[in-house]
């Protein structure tokens with residue numbers, strides 16, 4: 001697995017969002033083929049990747065944002081990011097719990113899959129909203145306000161932290 005690592009500015013972190021979206025699509029294809037174990041494996045990978053991405057944002061980016069961006073733009077309040085992170089994490093763990101209960105004998109499995117995909121729609125809407133908020137406010141304002149050297153240091157640290165995940169991911 002190759003995690004994006006060529007971040008030159010905070011807006012480049014959108015590449016990570018796209019990366020997660022792609023794994024999510026692959027997982028949907030697994031579900032369409034009723035390969036539930038494969039879908040769960042991908043959701044667990046997403047869970048690990050998202051967990052790290054959220055920690056990067058909450059531990060590294062949001063403190064810089066609070067310190068250097070003033071006034072915080074309307075629609076870019078810190079609590080919005082944190083609240084949406086919690087919702088996103090919750091969705092993924094609910095998906096894993098739900099699909100884990102399915103096997104070849106599950107009743108009305110086709111209907112269950114349609115229902116799951118309806119919930120996926122809500123999840124995707126939330127993620128799209130969140131990613132747009134970060135693109136418009138968090139990443140964009142940090143790019144404007146943080147000087148080059150500090151930006152490079154933080155982005156390098158994010159890549160380092162991501163790379164440490166690889167062992168964990170290969171174990172799945």
Ligand SMILES: [Fe+2]
Nearest residue numbers: 054057081134
């Ligand atoms: Fe986020």
Ligand SMILES: [Fe+2]
Nearest residue numbers: 017053057134
């Ligand atoms: Fe993000």
